[in-house]
Amino acid sequence: MTATLTDFHPLAESVQPVFDTVLARSPHEPEFQQAVHEVLGTIAPVLEKHPEYVEAGILDRVVEPERQIMFRVPWVDDAGRLQVNRGYRIQFSSVLGPYKGGLRFHPSVNLSIIKFLGFEQIFKNALTGQGIGGAKGGSDFDPHGRSEAEVMRFCQSFMSELYRHLGEHTDVPAGDIGVGGREIGYLFGAYRKITNRHESGMFTGKGTGWGGAEVRTEATGYGAVFFAQEMLAVRGDSFEGKRVGISGSGNVAIYAIQKATQLGATAVTASDSSGYVVDDAGIDLELLRQIKEVERGRIVEYANRRASARFVEGGSIWDVPVDIAVPSATQNELSLADAESLIGNGVLAVSEGANMPCVPDAVAAFQRAGVLFAPGKAANAGGVATSALEMSQNASRQRWTFGDSENKLREIMSDIHRAAFDAAEKYDVGGDYVAGANIAAFQRVAAAMLAQGVI
Numbered sequence: 001m002t003a004t005l006t007d008f009h010p011l012a013e014s015v016q017p018v019f020d021t022v023l024a025r026s027p028h029e030p031e032f033q034q035a036v037h038e039v040l041g042t043i044a045p046v047l048e049k050h051p052e053y054v055e056a057g058i059l060d061r062v063v064e065p066e067r068q069i070m071f072r073v074p075w076v077d078d079a080g081r082l083q084v085n086r087g088y089r090i091q092f093s094s095v096l097g098p099y100k101g102g103l104r105f106h107p108s109v110n111l112s113i114i115k116f117l118g119f120e121q122i123f124k125n126a127l128t129g130q131g132i133g134g135a136k137g138g139s140d141f142d143p144h145g146r147s148e149a150e151v152m153r154f155c156q157s158f159m160s161e162l163y164r165h166l167g168e169h170t171d172v173p174a175g176d177i178g179v180g181g182r183e184i185g186y187l188f189g190a191y192r193k194i195t196n197r198h199e200s201g202m203f204t205g206k207g208t209g210w211g212g213a214e215v216r217t218e219a220t221g222y223g224a225v226f227f228a229q230e231m232l233a234v235r236g237d238s239f240e241g242k243r244v245g246i247s248g249s250g251n252v253a254i255y256a257i258q259k260a261t262q263l264g265a266t267a268v269t270a271s272d273s274s275g276y277v278v279d280d281a282g283i284d285l286e287l288l289r290q291i292k293e294v295e296r297g298r299i300v301e302y303a304n305r306r307a308s309a310r311f312v313e314g315g316s317i318w319d320v321p322v323d324i325a326v327p328s329a330t331q332n333e334l335s336l337a338d339a340e341s342l343i344g345n346g347v348l349a350v351s352e353g354a355n356m357p358c359v360p361d362a363v364a365a366f367q368r369a370g371v372l373f374a375p376g377k378a379a380n381a382g383g384v385a386t387s388a389l390e391m392s393q394n395a396s397r398q399r400w401t402f403g404d405s406e407n408k409l410r411e412i413m414s415d416i417h418r419a420a421f422d423a424a425e426k427y428d429v430g431g432d433y434v435a436g437a438n439i440a441a442f443q444r445v446a447a448a449m450l451a452q453g454v455i
Contacts, residue, residue: 011037012044018059025064029112031331035119035356036063042435043442045427050446056454058446065118067091069165070111073139075157078147087158089137089165089173090118095448097131098169100384102176102205104138105183113331114138117176120355121384123441124377127416130388135171137162143178144296155186163194168201168394174387175205177250177330181217201394204387213390215405216383221255221353222406223382223413224326224374228351229263230417231372231433237348240264245322245342246283247271248329249292249299252353252380256326257283269317271329272299276317281308321345328353336361343369352376363434378420378437385412 011019022036040059047054069089077083088111091099101121104114114136122134139158143151165171175184188203206212215222225239232238242265246253249270257267266282272292277283277299284306291297291305303311318325318338325347327334331354339362342350349372352358356376358366366373386409393399400408416437423443424436 009041011040014044014047014054015040015059018063021060022063026112026115029115031112031116031356032119034332034360035116038356038360038434039119039123039438039442042429042432042438046439046442046446050443052450053446056450058449061449062093062122062442062445063119065090065092065115066094067165068111068115069137069162071161073141073154073158073161075150075154077150083154085139085141085154087137087139087161088114089162089171090114090135091165091171092118092134092136093122093445094133095445095452096126097133098167099135099171100125100132100174100387101135101137102174102383103179103183103187104136104176105141105143105178106138107140107142108330109138109140116331117355120377122445123438124381125384126441126444127378127381127419127437128385128388128412129415129419129444130385130412132172132384132388132391135173136176137173138176138179141178143183148182151183152186155183156190159187159190160194163191166191166202168199168391172202172204172387172391174203174384180251181205181207201391204390206390211390211394213386213393213405214400214402215409216386216390217251218255218258218406219386219409220252220380220383221257221328222259222409223385224252224328224351224353224379225256225259225263226382226410226413227374227379227417228324228326228349228372230414231349231351231374234421235372238263239324242266242323242348243268243321244324244326245269245317245320246326246328246353247276247317247333247357248327248354249288250328252328252383253326254285254289254292256328256353257288258285260324260326261285265324268322269320270299270302271317274298274300275311275313275315277303277306277309277311278320279306279309316341318342323348325350326353327357329357330354331356332359334358334362336365338362339365342366343371347371350374351379353380355380367432367434373433375434375437377441378416378433381416382409382413385409
């Protein structure tokens, strides 16, 4: 599901011309338009208090990437046939630090999706307070069903072009959908071979035996749960005894399930593109990891091996009654109808584990109903926050323990929650974490852009 022009509500006069320019320049990029509209819809009060941002054209510049890179990726499959995919890297903003953002390998990848992800990354990274800019990249290559050799050859071809735009002081990629430890290993190995440099800090999400950080794999899922925990605490509540619905079955979903369970909740769902499973006894994490991470199988296998679980093909995972929802699959996966179903079943909080998984009308419905809602740029910032910690460890040649890294992640997520909460209070939209996160992040970016001049 994707937003269309009719989904966009009128914006304040101070920001509407900026959005009109985005529509004119990017007419066939609905996901990017949606991401920009969401930010512009909340920051008009900041512009009223800071007219210098308008005079300096901060918005006009921040919605236009500093650099857009698109290239072909030729490679040969195991049958000897030539394949050609398309590669992308959108370097959106380096005002706070080197470009930072993941690489996504999935058939759905196109320019609009990479630009929306890169735009979101600017503000997500700003919220971490760690001095990193915003970027995103990837390819329409699908690693699912490909052999190890095919994935390796693709990654090597992909990096043969992308390497020239990377570096620990320039652009530091990480993983995303379709890019896990295997792919990162091949990509980093190709970069090291081509450049004759072992720059550990130019790629994050590496194996812990060769420069990777503890908790990096778990960070996005853990972070989404930590943020929800902070929201619940404001109302004197917690995860203890709650039913949690989580979509997806990749890293984010798996480790959101793990952390929610550790906090006393029962995670009852997981999904992939074929359908979803419901396990009222609580998702068996080891079984799920075996199927998805080791066997790279489909979610139906979980139900086949678990007596307490059932598989549902079609329908909506959000029809399952839960107290807390963590959409962790992909953008625009949760519709208005899904939101109404969750609200009708008494959901208390929604924390976006994926990037922009809720359509705008769903977000509005949650907010009208008084449901605690955490936008992805705040709730799923744990992944990039821990990537920045990995960069720090690489720069100092240090290693931190799992416990140390998790504690640092928890502190960062608490700080992000506080920044969003306080910004919402300051601008008279208390409890609106969407506005609060956008305002807090935008102010950090805008102040740096103003200080550095027109570049």
